[in-house]
Amino acid sequence: MAMLQEFKDFAMKGNVIDLAVGVIIGAAFGKIVDSLVQDIIMPPIGKLLGGLDFANYYVPLNGQAANLSLAEAKKLGAVLAYGNFLTILLNFVILAFVIFQMVRLMNKAQRKEAAPAAAEPAPPAEDIVLLREIRDALKR
Template sequence: MAMMQEFKEFAMKGNVVDLAVGVIIGGAFGKIVDSLVQDIIMPPIGKLFGGLDFANYYLPLNGQDAALSLVEAKKLGAVFAYGNFATILLNFVILAFIIFQMVRLMNKARKVEEPAAAAPAPATPEDIVLLREIRDSLKK
Protein backbone atom coordinates (compact mmCIF):
# COMPACT_ATOMS: atom_id res chain seq x y z
CA MET A 1 0.00 0.00 0.00
CA ALA A 2 2.91 2.37 0.69
CA MET A 3 4.14 1.93 -2.88
CA MET A 4 0.75 3.03 -4.27
CA GLN A 5 0.80 6.13 -2.07
CA GLU A 6 4.33 6.92 -3.17
CA PHE A 7 3.34 6.50 -6.84
CA LYS A 8 0.33 8.76 -6.33
CA GLU A 9 2.54 11.47 -4.83
CA PHE A 10 4.98 11.09 -7.73
CA ALA A 11 2.26 11.24 -10.38
CA MET A 12 0.65 14.30 -8.85
CA LYS A 13 3.84 16.36 -8.69
CA GLY A 14 3.71 19.42 -10.90
CA ASN A 15 6.67 18.37 -13.03
CA VAL A 16 5.08 15.07 -14.06
CA VAL A 17 1.79 16.73 -14.98
CA ASP A 18 3.63 19.47 -16.89
CA LEU A 19 5.61 16.84 -18.75
CA ALA A 20 2.44 14.94 -19.67
CA VAL A 21 0.81 18.11 -20.97
CA GLY A 22 3.95 18.93 -22.95
CA VAL A 23 4.03 15.47 -24.55
CA ILE A 24 0.35 15.67 -25.53
CA ILE A 25 0.67 19.17 -26.97
CA GLY A 26 3.94 18.21 -28.68
CA GLY A 27 2.26 15.23 -30.34
CA ALA A 28 -0.57 17.39 -31.62
CA PHE A 29 1.88 20.06 -32.78
CA GLY A 30 3.89 17.38 -34.57
CA LYS A 31 0.77 16.40 -36.51
CA ILE A 32 0.23 20.03 -37.51
CA VAL A 33 3.81 20.34 -38.78
CA ASP A 34 3.51 16.98 -40.54
CA SER A 35 0.40 18.21 -42.32
CA LEU A 36 2.15 21.47 -43.22
CA VAL A 37 5.03 19.56 -44.80
CA GLN A 38 2.94 16.83 -46.47
CA ASP A 39 0.05 18.97 -47.71
CA ILE A 40 1.49 22.44 -48.31
CA ILE A 41 5.28 22.41 -48.73
CA MET A 42 6.03 19.10 -50.47
CA PRO A 43 3.44 19.26 -53.32
CA PRO A 44 5.07 22.31 -54.97
CA ILE A 45 8.52 20.79 -54.45
CA GLY A 46 7.26 17.53 -55.95
CA LYS A 47 5.89 19.44 -58.92
CA LEU A 48 9.33 20.93 -59.52
CA PHE A 49 10.78 17.41 -59.61
CA GLY A 50 8.38 15.88 -62.09
CA GLY A 51 4.88 16.53 -60.82
CA LEU A 52 4.63 13.44 -58.65
CA ASP A 53 4.11 12.98 -54.94
CA PHE A 54 7.60 13.53 -53.57
CA ALA A 55 7.03 11.02 -50.77
CA ASN A 56 6.61 8.29 -53.42
CA TYR A 57 10.08 8.77 -54.91
CA TYR A 58 12.12 5.63 -54.44
CA LEU A 59 14.61 3.35 -56.10
CA PRO A 60 13.65 -0.34 -56.27
CA LEU A 61 16.38 -2.57 -54.88
CA ASN A 62 15.09 -5.95 -56.06
CA GLY A 63 14.23 -5.23 -59.69
CA GLN A 64 10.52 -4.45 -59.36
CA ASP A 65 8.76 -1.85 -61.50
CA ALA A 66 9.51 1.73 -60.42
CA ALA A 67 6.06 2.92 -61.56
CA LEU A 68 4.34 1.48 -58.49
CA SER A 69 3.45 3.57 -55.45
CA LEU A 70 5.81 3.34 -52.50
CA VAL A 71 3.37 1.24 -50.48
CA GLU A 72 2.96 -1.28 -53.32
CA ALA A 73 6.72 -1.39 -53.96
CA LYS A 74 7.43 -2.05 -50.27
CA LYS A 75 5.06 -5.02 -50.39
CA LEU A 76 7.09 -6.49 -53.26
CA GLY A 77 10.48 -6.02 -51.63
CA ALA A 78 13.18 -3.64 -50.49
CA VAL A 79 13.17 -0.06 -51.74
CA PHE A 80 15.37 2.99 -51.21
CA ALA A 81 12.66 5.52 -50.26
CA TYR A 82 14.63 8.77 -50.58
CA GLY A 83 11.53 10.92 -51.17
CA ASN A 84 9.86 9.77 -47.97
CA PHE A 85 13.11 10.32 -46.08
CA ALA A 86 13.45 13.85 -47.49
CA THR A 87 9.86 14.63 -46.46
CA ILE A 88 10.42 13.38 -42.91
CA LEU A 89 13.76 15.22 -42.71
CA LEU A 90 12.12 18.48 -43.81
CA ASN A 91 9.37 17.84 -41.25
CA PHE A 92 12.00 17.47 -38.51
CA VAL A 93 13.89 20.61 -39.55
CA ILE A 94 10.72 22.71 -39.52
CA LEU A 95 9.63 21.29 -36.16
CA ALA A 96 13.10 21.84 -34.63
CA PHE A 97 13.20 25.42 -35.94
CA ILE A 98 9.75 26.22 -34.52
CA ILE A 99 10.62 24.71 -31.14
CA PHE A 100 13.90 26.67 -31.15
CA GLN A 101 11.97 29.88 -31.80
CA MET A 102 9.52 29.06 -28.98
CA VAL A 103 12.36 28.40 -26.50
CA ARG A 104 14.08 31.59 -27.62
CA LEU A 105 10.87 33.55 -27.05
CA MET A 106 10.40 31.97 -23.61
CA ASN A 107 13.98 32.85 -22.64
CA LYS A 108 13.42 36.48 -23.66
CA ALA A 109 10.18 36.59 -21.66
CA ARG A 110 11.96 35.10 -18.64
CA LYS A 111 14.69 37.75 -18.83
CA VAL A 112 12.08 40.52 -18.84
CA GLU A 113 10.28 39.03 -15.82
CA GLU A 114 13.42 38.60 -13.72
CA PRO A 115 14.17 41.77 -11.78
CA ALA A 116 17.46 43.32 -12.65
CA ALA A 117 20.14 42.67 -10.09
CA ALA A 118 20.38 45.53 -7.62
CA ALA A 119 23.11 47.90 -8.70
CA PRO A 120 25.92 48.02 -6.19
CA ALA A 121 25.87 51.13 -4.05
CA PRO A 122 28.32 53.71 -5.30
CA ALA A 123 31.50 53.97 -3.28
CA THR A 124 31.34 56.59 -0.54
CA PRO A 125 33.52 59.57 -1.40
CA GLU A 126 36.77 59.81 0.53
CA ASP A 127 35.95 63.14 2.21
CA ILE A 128 32.69 61.72 3.59
CA VAL A 129 34.54 58.72 5.03
CA LEU A 130 37.07 61.06 6.63
CA LEU A 131 34.31 63.24 8.13
CA ARG A 132 32.59 60.15 9.57
CA GLU A 133 35.84 59.03 11.19
CA ILE A 134 36.30 62.50 12.73
CA ARG A 135 32.73 62.45 14.01
CA ASP A 136 33.18 59.00 15.56
CA SER A 137 36.46 60.11 17.18
CA LEU A 138 34.79 63.19 18.69
CA LYS A 139 31.98 61.07 20.13
CA LYS A 140 34.51 58.93 22.01
Protein backbone atom coordinates in the same frame (compact mmCIF):
# COMPACT_ATOMS: atom_id res chain seq x y z
CA MET B 1 0.50 0.74 0.91
CA ALA B 2 3.48 3.03 1.47
CA MET B 3 4.67 2.49 -2.09
CA LEU B 4 1.21 3.34 -3.46
CA GLN B 5 1.15 6.59 -1.45
CA GLU B 6 4.69 7.39 -2.59
CA PHE B 7 3.68 6.86 -6.23
CA LYS B 8 0.60 9.07 -5.74
CA ASP B 9 2.77 11.86 -4.29
CA PHE B 10 5.20 11.52 -7.20
CA ALA B 11 2.44 11.54 -9.85
CA MET B 12 0.76 14.59 -8.37
CA LYS B 13 3.87 16.76 -8.35
CA GLY B 14 3.64 19.71 -10.71
CA ASN B 15 6.65 18.63 -12.78
CA VAL B 16 5.11 15.29 -13.77
CA ILE B 17 1.81 16.87 -14.73
CA ASP B 18 3.59 19.62 -16.68
CA LEU B 19 5.60 16.96 -18.50
CA ALA B 20 2.44 15.03 -19.40
CA VAL B 21 0.79 18.18 -20.74
CA GLY B 22 3.95 19.00 -22.72
CA VAL B 23 4.04 15.53 -24.29
CA ILE B 24 0.37 15.71 -25.30
CA ILE B 25 0.72 19.21 -26.78
CA GLY B 26 3.97 18.17 -28.49
CA ALA B 27 2.30 15.17 -30.12
CA ALA B 28 -0.55 17.35 -31.40
CA PHE B 29 1.91 19.97 -32.63
CA GLY B 30 3.89 17.23 -34.39
CA LYS B 31 0.76 16.26 -36.31
CA ILE B 32 0.26 19.89 -37.36
CA VAL B 33 3.83 20.11 -38.63
CA ASP B 34 3.46 16.76 -40.39
CA SER B 35 0.37 18.03 -42.19
CA LEU B 36 2.12 21.30 -43.04
CA VAL B 37 5.01 19.45 -44.65
CA GLN B 38 3.01 16.74 -46.43
CA ASP B 39 0.06 18.87 -47.56
CA ILE B 40 1.54 22.33 -48.14
CA ILE B 41 5.34 22.26 -48.54
CA MET B 42 6.07 18.96 -50.30
CA PRO B 43 3.50 19.16 -53.16
CA PRO B 44 5.15 22.24 -54.74
CA ILE B 45 8.60 20.70 -54.24
CA GLY B 46 7.38 17.46 -55.83
CA LYS B 47 5.95 19.42 -58.74
CA LEU B 48 9.29 21.16 -59.27
CA LEU B 49 11.03 17.78 -59.25
CA GLY B 50 8.84 16.15 -61.86
CA GLY B 51 5.21 16.52 -60.91
CA LEU B 52 4.99 13.42 -58.75
CA ASP B 53 4.14 12.98 -55.11
CA PHE B 54 7.50 13.43 -53.39
CA ALA B 55 6.72 10.69 -50.85
CA ASN B 56 6.49 8.20 -53.74
CA TYR B 57 10.11 8.66 -54.83
CA TYR B 58 12.01 5.44 -54.35
CA VAL B 59 14.65 3.18 -55.84
CA PRO B 60 13.61 -0.46 -56.35
CA LEU B 61 16.12 -2.89 -54.87
CA ASN B 62 14.87 -6.15 -56.42
CA GLY B 63 14.65 -5.18 -60.08
CA GLN B 64 10.93 -4.31 -60.31
CA ALA B 65 9.74 -1.40 -62.44
CA ALA B 66 10.23 2.05 -60.95
CA ASN B 67 6.96 3.54 -62.25
CA LEU B 68 4.71 1.98 -59.58
CA SER B 69 3.48 3.80 -56.51
CA LEU B 70 5.53 3.31 -53.34
CA ALA B 71 2.85 1.11 -51.75
CA GLU B 72 2.69 -1.16 -54.82
CA ALA B 73 6.49 -1.35 -55.03
CA LYS B 74 6.75 -2.31 -51.34
CA LYS B 75 4.33 -5.19 -51.97
CA LEU B 76 6.65 -6.51 -54.69
CA GLY B 77 9.82 -6.30 -52.61
CA ALA B 78 12.41 -4.10 -50.98
CA VAL B 79 12.64 -0.45 -51.97
CA LEU B 80 14.80 2.46 -50.90
CA ALA B 81 12.10 5.08 -50.14
CA TYR B 82 14.25 8.22 -50.14
CA GLY B 83 11.30 10.54 -50.84
CA ASN B 84 9.52 9.43 -47.69
CA PHE B 85 12.75 9.79 -45.71
CA LEU B 86 13.28 13.35 -47.00
CA THR B 87 9.69 14.24 -46.09
CA ILE B 88 10.17 12.98 -42.53
CA LEU B 89 13.55 14.74 -42.32
CA LEU B 90 11.92 18.02 -43.39
CA ASN B 91 9.23 17.47 -40.73
CA PHE B 92 11.96 17.12 -38.12
CA VAL B 93 13.86 20.21 -39.26
CA ILE B 94 10.72 22.38 -39.21
CA LEU B 95 9.63 21.03 -35.81
CA ALA B 96 13.11 21.51 -34.33
CA PHE B 97 13.25 25.07 -35.69
CA VAL B 98 9.85 25.99 -34.25
CA ILE B 99 10.72 24.48 -30.85
CA PHE B 100 14.05 26.35 -30.90
CA GLN B 101 12.22 29.61 -31.59
CA MET B 102 9.75 28.94 -28.76
CA VAL B 103 12.56 28.20 -26.28
CA ARG B 104 14.44 31.28 -27.48
CA LEU B 105 11.40 33.49 -26.89
CA MET B 106 10.80 31.98 -23.45
CA ASN B 107 14.45 32.56 -22.46
CA LYS B 108 14.22 36.15 -23.69
CA ALA B 109 11.05 36.71 -21.65
CA GLN B 110 12.70 35.24 -18.54
CA ARG B 111 15.71 37.53 -18.96
CA LYS B 112 13.42 40.57 -19.26
CA GLU B 113 11.64 39.59 -16.04
CA ALA B 114 14.93 39.03 -14.22
CA ALA B 115 16.61 42.25 -15.43
CA PRO B 116 14.41 44.82 -13.60
CA ALA B 117 14.71 42.89 -10.34
CA ALA B 118 18.50 42.93 -10.58
CA ALA B 119 18.63 46.65 -11.48
CA GLU B 120 17.05 47.76 -8.19
CA PRO B 121 19.62 47.69 -5.38
CA ALA B 122 18.50 46.39 -2.03
CA PRO B 123 18.21 49.01 0.73
CA PRO B 124 21.09 48.95 3.23
CA ALA B 125 20.65 47.08 6.48
CA GLU B 126 19.60 48.97 9.61
CA ASP B 127 22.96 48.60 11.30
CA ILE B 128 24.71 50.08 8.24
CA VAL B 129 22.37 53.08 8.29
CA LEU B 130 23.01 53.51 12.02
CA LEU B 131 26.79 53.31 11.53
CA ARG B 132 26.61 55.93 8.77
CA GLU B 133 24.66 58.28 11.02
CA ILE B 134 27.26 57.81 13.78
CA ARG B 135 30.07 58.49 11.29
CA ASP B 136 28.37 61.64 10.05
CA ALA B 137 27.81 62.81 13.64
CA LEU B 138 31.48 62.27 14.49
CA LYS B 139 32.59 64.24 11.44
CA ARG B 140 30.60 67.24 12.64
